[in-house]
């Protein structure tokens with residue numbers, strides 16, 4: 208059993224079309240808040256079902272989870288609104304009928320849609336999030352009925368658009384600081400420093416095995432050092448990285 212609630216108007220929202228198994232009349236729509244937490248959760252579940260299918264679980268069709276993220280509501284009654292707001296809301300729900308999924312930027316008409324008429328919120332129970340590699344849908348029962356409703360799909364690509372960016376990968380490239388005395392002569396066939404840099408590291412410069420392990424990185428003034436050891440031949444060396452720039456810059460919410 209779920210209690211309908213008002214979505215947060217500061218969050219991007221998806222409005223999804225809903226179908227039921229018979230022509231029930233006043234069909235609900237679904238509002239889903241596309242919070243970073245929700246998008247990340249959905250994408251993790253999509254990744255899981257994708258992995259399970261790739262691992263040869265051919266009889267697996269989808270994963271189902273009990274879920275209370277969506278808000279179910281009927282098309283609002285716009286009679287009490289001024290003409291401009293009423294037209295905008297009618298157009299929005301017409302778009303949802305045509306396109307099946309509509310995305311709303313934070314603050315767009317949402318207060319008007321949800322705040323003025325709680326009676327438009329629909330009570331449902333036993334809502335399940337159904338997850339396939341392509342995306343997610345929801346299925347629910349209208350409360351006290353056996354009428355099953357199914358939403359349009361939120362695709363993986365759509366969820367990725369609203370998910371928080373992955374933690375920034377360090378923008379680093381192997382480089383060499385010639386501050387060491389000339390090393391002992393290299394064994395035949397070993398990679399020179401230039402060869403190693405061109406190969407982007409990742410293997411032992413002596414025996415070229417990929418079975419190498421690195422310690423934690425030490426960083427100072429734009430340079431990073433990492434002690435690395437080859438498990439195959441026992442060679443030890445240090446990878447040296449220089450700062451290249453930054454990426455994924457985000458201003459804080461109050462400055463944006």
Ligand SMILES: [Zn+2]
Pocket residue numbers: 411412413414415416437438439440441442
């Ligand atoms: Zn080695």
